[in-house]
Amino acid sequence: MSQQQRTSAWVAEWVGGRLVGPGDVVVTDVGGLDDAGSGAVSFLGNPRYRDRVLPSKAAVVLVPEGFTEAPPAGRAWVVCADPSAAFTKVVTAFAPPPPTYAAGVHERAVVSPSATVAASAHVGPCAVVEAGAVIGERTVIGAGCYVGHEARVGDDCFLYPHVIGADGFGYDSGPTGHTKIPQVGIVQIDDDVEIGALAAVDRARFGRTWIQRGTKIDNLVQVAHNVVIGPHCIVVSQAGIAGSTHLGQGVILAAQAGLVGHIHIGDGAVVMAQAGVTKDVPPKGAVFGSPAVDRQDYAREQMMIKRIPRLVQSLKDLEARVRELQQRLEDEG
Amino acid sequence: MSQQQRTSAWVAEWVGGRLVGPGDVVVTDVGGLDDAGSGAVSFLGNPRYRDRVLPSKAAVVLVPEGFTEAPPAGRAWVVCADPSAAFTKVVTAFAPPPPTYAAGVHERAVVSPSATVAASAHVGPCAVVEAGAVIGERTVIGAGCYVGHEARVGDDCFLYPHVIGADGFGYDSGPTGHTKIPQVGIVQIDDDVEIGALAAVDRARFGRTWIQRGTKIDNLVQVAHNVVIGPHCIVVSQAGIAGSTHLGQGVILAAQAGLVGHIHIGDGAVVMAQAGVTKDVPPKGAVFGSPAVDRQDYAREQMMIKRIPRLVQSLKDLEARVRELQQRLEDEG
Amino acid sequence: MSQQQRTSAWVAEWVGGRLVGPGDVVVTDVGGLDDAGSGAVSFLGNPRYRDRVLPSKAAVVLVPEGFTEAPPAGRAWVVCADPSAAFTKVVTAFAPPPPTYAAGVHERAVVSPSATVAASAHVGPCAVVEAGAVIGERTVIGAGCYVGHEARVGDDCFLYPHVIGADGFGYDSGPTGHTKIPQVGIVQIDDDVEIGALAAVDRARFGRTWIQRGTKIDNLVQVAHNVVIGPHCIVVSQAGIAGSTHLGQGVILAAQAGLVGHIHIGDGAVVMAQAGVTKDVPPKGAVFGSPAVDRQDYAREQMMIKRIPRLVQSLKDLEARVRELQQRLEDEG
Numbered sequence: 001m002s003q004q005q006r007t008s009a010w011v012a013e014w015v016g017g018r019l020v021g022p023g024d025v026v027v028t029d030v031g032g033l034d035d036a037g038s039g040a041v042s043f044l045g046n047p048r049y050r051d052r053v054l055p056s057k058a059a060v061v062l063v064p065e066g067f068t069e070a071p072p073a074g075r076a077w078v079v080c081a082d083p084s085a086a087f088t089k090v091v092t093a094f095a096p097p098p099p100t101y102a103a104g105v106h107e108r109a110v111v112s113p114s115a116t117v118a119a120s121a122h123v124g125p126c127a128v129v130e131a132g133a134v135i136g137e138r139t140v141i142g143a144g145c146y147v148g149h150e151a152r153v154g155d156d157c158f159l160y161p162h163v164i165g166a167d168g169f170g171y172d173s174g175p176t177g178h179t180k181i182p183q184v185g186i187v188q189i190d191d192d193v194e195i196g197a198l199a200a201v202d203r204a205r206f207g208r209t210w211i212q213r214g215t216k217i218d219n220l221v222q223v224a225h226n227v228v229i230g231p232h233c234i235v236v237s238q239a240g241i242a243g244s245t246h247l248g249q250g251v252i253l254a255a256q257a258g259l260v261g262h263i264h265i266g267d268g269a270v271v272m273a274q275a276g277v278t279k280d281v282p283p284k285g286a287v288f289g290s291p292a293v294d295r296q297d298y299a300r301e302q303m304m305i306k307r308i309p310r311l312v313q314s315l316k317d318l319e320a321r322v323r324e325l326q327q328r329l330e331d332e333g
Numbered sequence: 334m335s336q337q338q339r340t341s342a343w344v345a346e347w348v349g350g351r352l353v354g355p356g357d358v359v360v361t362d363v364g365g366l367d368d369a370g371s372g373a374v375s376f377l378g379n380p381r382y383r384d385r386v387l388p389s390k391a392a393v394v395l396v397p398e399g400f401t402e403a404p405p406a407g408r409a410w411v412v413c414a415d416p417s418a419a420f421t422k423v424v425t426a427f428a429p430p431p432p433t434y435a436a437g438v439h440e441r442a443v444v445s446p447s448a449t450v451a452a453s454a455h456v457g458p459c460a461v462v463e464a465g466a467v468i469g470e471r472t473v474i475g476a477g478c479y480v481g482h483e484a485r486v487g488d489d490c491f492l493y494p495h496v497i498g499a500d501g502f503g504y505d506s507g508p509t510g511h512t513k514i515p516q517v518g519i520v521q522i523d524d525d526v527e528i529g530a531l532a533a534v535d536r537a538r539f540g541r542t543w544i545q546r547g548t549k550i551d552n553l554v555q556v557a558h559n560v561v562i563g564p565h566c567i568v569v570s571q572a573g574i575a576g577s578t579h580l581g582q583g584v585i586l587a588a589q590a591g592l593v594g595h596i597h598i599g600d601g602a603v604v605m606a607q608a609g610v611t612k613d614v615p616p617k618g619a620v621f622g623s624p625a626v627d628r629q630d631y632a633r634e635q636m637m638i639k640r641i642p643r644l645v646q647s648l649k650d651l652e653a654r655v656r657e658l659q660q661r662l663e664d665e666g
Numbered sequence: 667m668s669q670q671q672r673t674s675a676w677v678a679e680w681v682g683g684r685l686v687g688p689g690d691v692v693v694t695d696v697g698g699l700d701d702a703g704s705g706a707v708s709f710l711g712n713p714r715y716r717d718r719v720l721p722s723k724a725a726v727v728l729v730p731e732g733f734t735e736a737p738p739a740g741r742a743w744v745v746c747a748d749p750s751a752a753f754t755k756v757v758t759a760f761a762p763p764p765p766t767y768a769a770g771v772h773e774r775a776v777v778s779p780s781a782t783v784a785a786s787a788h789v790g791p792c793a794v795v796e797a798g799a800v801i802g803e804r805t806v807i808g809a810g811c812y813v814g815h816e817a818r819v820g821d822d823c824f825l826y827p828h829v830i831g832a833d834g835f836g837y838d839s840g841p842t843g844h845t846k847i848p849q850v851g852i853v854q855i856d857d858d859v860e861i862g863a864l865a866a867v868d869r870a871r872f873g874r875t876w877i878q879r880g881t882k883i884d885n886l887v888q889v890a891h892n893v894v895i896g897p898h899c900i901v902v903s904q905a906g907i908a909g910s911t912h913l914g915q916g917v918i919l920a921a922q923a924g925l926v927g928h929i930h931i932g933d934g935a936v937v938m939a940q941a942g943v944t945k946d947v948p949p950k951g952a953v954f955g956s957p958a959v960d961r962q963d964y965a966r967e968q969m970m971i972k973r974i975p976r977l978v979q980s981l982k983d984l985e986a987r988v989r990e991l992q993q994r995l996e997d998e999g
Contacts, residue, residue: 088514091538095517099464108443108774125461128790130765130809143443143463144792146828160499161495162479162810162827162828166862167826182761198864200863202863205757214511218555219502220886222884224903236575237575238555255555255573258904258940260921273591274623289623301971304971305634305971308638311977311978311981312640318984322651322658322988325658325992329661329662420872421838424850424872441774441776459810475832529835530832531828551835553864553888565843570890588926607924622956638970641970648980651984652980655984655987655991658991659991662991
C-alpha cells in the first residue's frame with residue numbers, strides 16, 4: 001500500500017483500534033495536536049490535553065477508551081488502549097527509516113590493535129577504543145566516543161557520542177597536595193544498555209564499574225568509579241552517582257538527582273528530580289528534596305512550613321484573649 | 334596609530350567618554366582593577382568595587398557618571414555611560430584578533446555526502462555531520478561537534494565543540510524491560526544561535542526539537558526531545574529542559590535550573606539558579622527554589638521559617654502568663 | 667618475586683604493617699570485603715563496615731589499629747595506620763600496569779602549527795590543539811580533547827577526553843537581542859592539574875581563566891570565564907562556577923554545587939553537595955543548602971522546621987487552658 005492511499009480505516013487496522021467516524025479520511029503525515037496539519041494523524045496521550053482534540057486540525061486522532069466526543073465532519077477518531085504506543089506505530093509507518101549503523105569500524109575511528117571489536121559492531125568516526133577494550137555484537141559506539149583501556153561493552157549496546165571510561169576521581173589528600181590513587185579497574189557494560197551523549201562513566205579504582213543489562217542512561221550523566229547499576233534502571237539527564245554506590249533492579253533516578261558515595265538504592269526505588277540522596281533508600285522507596293527524605297515526610301514538612309502564618313495568627317488571638325483575662329482580673333481585684 | 338602611542342586622551346576619544354586628569358598618560362594593555370599593571374586601562378563595572386579604583390595600579394580607569402574621586406598624579410579617569418561596554422571596546426583595540434573560522438570543511442572533519450553544508454560555513458577538525466543534515470551560511474561547527482541525522486542548523490550559528498543531535502531519551506517501560514520509542518524527528522536550530530561546549534540537544538520523537546533565532550545556550554546544557562526554545566532566550570550552564578517543554582521569547586534560565594517536561598514558560602520569564610520547575614510559569618514570572626515557586630512566595634516562605642524562633646519565645650511567654658493567671662485564680666478561689 | 671608466591675607475610679612487609687595470624691596464607695588478587703575471593707587481599711577502610719570483615723572470604727584483610735577480632739583459621743590480618751592507603755599499595759602490586767601515554771602527538775590529532783607542544787607531552791587521537799596554545803612537559807591531552815586558541819597548559823597536567831577552552835558565555839542584552847561580548851582572554855592551567863572528562867573551562871573575557879597548581883577537577887564540571895581556582899582545590903563532578911568567582915587555596919566544592927559569579931571562596935572552605943552559593947564564604951567556612959548558608963545555620967533552620975508540630979500542639983494546649991480560665995471567670999462572675 002503506497003503512502004498516498006492511507007486513510008482513517010488504514011490507521012484503525014494498523015494500530016488494532018476501533019474507528020469512530022468515516023473510514024475514508026485521507027492521512028499523509030503525523031503531528032502533535034497543536035501543530036498537526038489537516039492531513040495528519042495525531043494522538044491524545046495525556047488526559048490534560050483533552051480539550052485540544054476538537055480544535056486540532058488533525059484528520060485522525062488516536063484517543064483512549066472513554067473519550068466520548070464525536071468527531072466533526074471530515075475527521076475521525078481511532079479508539080485504542082494506549083494512544084501513545086499506537087502513535088509510535090503510526091509514526092514508524094510514515095517516518096523515513098531511522099539512521100542505521102553498518103557493521104564495521106569507520107576509517108576515521110582509532111581502535112587499538114589490542115582491543116577486541118565484534119564483527120557486527122559499529123564504531124563511528126573519530127571514536128577512540130583503547131588497548132584491551134572489548135566491544136560486543138551489534139553494539140554501536142557513536143561518533144567521537146571514547147572507550148577507555150580494558151573497558152568491556154556487551155552486546156546490543158548503544159553509546160551515543162562521547163561516553164567515557166576515564167579514571168575515577170580519587171586522591172589521597174595531605175599537607176603537600178592531592179596524590180592520585182591509581183584507578184586500575186575497568187568499566188563493564190552489559191548487554192542492551194544505552195548511554196546518552198556526553199555521559200561519563202569512570203573506570204573503577206579496582207574491580208569494575210558495572211552497568212547491568214537493559215539499563216538506559218540519559219545525556220550528561222556522571223557515573224563514578226566502582227558504581228554498580230542493576231538491570232533495567234533509568235537514569236535521567238544530568239543525574240550524578242558518586243563512587244561505590246549501588247543501584248538495585250529497576251531503579252529510577254530523575255533528572256539532576258545526586259547520590260553520595262557508598263550507599264545502596266533498593267530495587268524499584270524512585271529518586272525524584274534534583275533530590276540529594278545521602279543515605280540508603282529501601283526497595284520501592286521514593287525520596288525527594290535535598291537532603292532527600294521519604295516523599296511523604298517531604299510533603300508533611302512542606303505543609304508544616306505553610307502552617308506558620310496560621311500559627312502566628314492563632315498565637316496573636318490567644319495573646320489578646322489572655323490580655324483580656326488579665327484585665328478582667330485586675331478590674332475584679 | 335600604533336599601540337605604543339596610546340594615551341588617556343586616545344582612550345577617551347575611542348570610547349566617546351569624558352577625560353578627567355591628564356591626557357598624556359601612556360597605556361599599553363588592559364586588566365581588572367586588582368591585577369592591572371601601571372600601564373593598563375581598567376574599568377569600574379560594578380559599584381561594589383568602587384573602593385578598588387584608587388588602590389589600583391591602572392593608569393586609566395573607565396568610571397561611571399557619579400564617580401567623584403579625583404585621580405592621583407600620573408593617572409586619569411574616563412567617565413562614560415557604560416564602563417563595561419566601553420572596556421569591551423578598549424579590550425578589542427588591544428587584543429590580538431579573536432580566532433577566525435575560515436569557510437570550508439576541515440580535512441579531518443567527517444561530513445556525510447548527503448549532508449548540505451553552506452559554502453561559507455566552517456566545519457572544524459574531527460567534527461561529524463551525519464546524513465541529511467543541513468548547515469547554514471557562515472555557521473561555525475566547532476571541532477569535534479556531532480551533528481546528527483537530518484538536523485537543521487541555520488545561518489550565523491556557532492556550535493562550540495561537542496554539540497549533539499542524539500536520540501531523545503524515550504522508552505516504553507514494561508515487565509520485560511525498557512523498549513526504545515523510535516526518535517524519528519529532527520533538530521532545527523534557527524539563525525544566530527550559539528550553543529556552548531558539551532551541550533546536548535536531542536532529536537525529536539517526531540517533528541522537531543527547535544531552537545529559535547538569537548537564542549544563546551551555555552556549556553553542559555541538556556535540551557531534551559521536542560523542546561521548543563523561543564527567540565532570544567538565555568540558557569545558562571548546566572541547566573536542563575525535559576521533553577516537550579516550551580520556552581517563550583526572551584526567557585532566562587539561570588545555571589543548574591531544571592524544568593520538567595510538557596510545561597510552558599511564558600515570554601520574558603526568569604527561572605533562578607538551581608530552581609526545579611514543575612509547572613507553567615506565566616509571562617514575566619520569576620521563580621525560585623525546588624520545587625520552584627514565585628519569587629515572592631519563596632521569600633515569604635523563607636521569612637516564615639526565620640520567624641519560628643520568635644514564635645517559640647512568644648509561646649513560652651504566653652504560657653508563663655497563663656500559668657500566673659491560673660495561680661491567681663487558685664489563690665483567689 | 668613472582669606473583670604466585672605472594673603470602674600474608676609478603677603483604678605485611680610490602681605495606682609496612684603488623685601481621686596478625688599465619689604468614690603463609692597465599693594471596694593471588696585483590697577485592698572489596700563483600701566480593702573478595704578466597705585468595706584476595708581486602709581492607710577495612712571505613713569503620714561502618716567493621717562487621718563485614720569476619721564474613722568476608724578475603725584471605726588477608728588490612729585493618730586499622732584497634733581492630734581486635736582474631737582472624738579465623740587460614741586467614742590473616744595486617745594491622746596498618748591507614749588501611750586504605752596500604753590497600754592502594756597492594757593493588758598497585760597486583761594490577762596490570764596502568765595505561766601509559768607515550769610522548770608525542772598522535773597522527774590523528776590536529777595541532778595548529780602555531781601551537782607549542784613540549785616534546786615530552788602526549789596529545790591523543792582526535793584531540794585538537796588550536797593556534798597559539800602551549801602544552802607543558804609530560805602533560806597528557808586526552809583523546810578528543812579540545813584546547814582552544816592561546817590556552818596555556820602547564821607541566822604534568824592530565825586532561826581527560828574533551829576538556830574545553832571555548833569562549834566565555836557573555837552577552838550584552840538589548841531590545842534587538844543578545845550581542846556577544848568578545849572573549850579575548852585565555853585559559854591558563856598551571857602544573858600538576860587534572861581535569862575530568864567532559865569538563866568545560868571557558869576562556870576569559872580578558873586576562874585569563876586560571877587553574878592553579880595541584881588542583882583536581884572531576885567530570886562534567888563548568889568553569890566559566892575569568893574564574894580563578896587556587897592551588898590544591900578539589901572540584902567534584904557536575905559542580906559549576908560562574909564568571910569571575912575566585913577560589914582560594916585548598917577549597918573543596920562537592921558534587922553538583924553551584925557558585926554565582928563575582929564571589930570569593932576563602933582558603934580551606936568547603937561547599938557541600940548541591941549547595942547554591944550566592945555570596946562570599948570565609949576561610950575554612952562550610953556552607954550547605956540553596957541558597958547556601960553556614961552549615962550550623964542550616965542545621966538550626968532544619969531543626970526549627972521539625973519543631974513546628976510541637977509548636978502546634980503547645981498552642982492547642984494553651985488555648986484549652988485559656989478557655990478553661992475564661993469559663994471559670996464566667997462561672998465566678
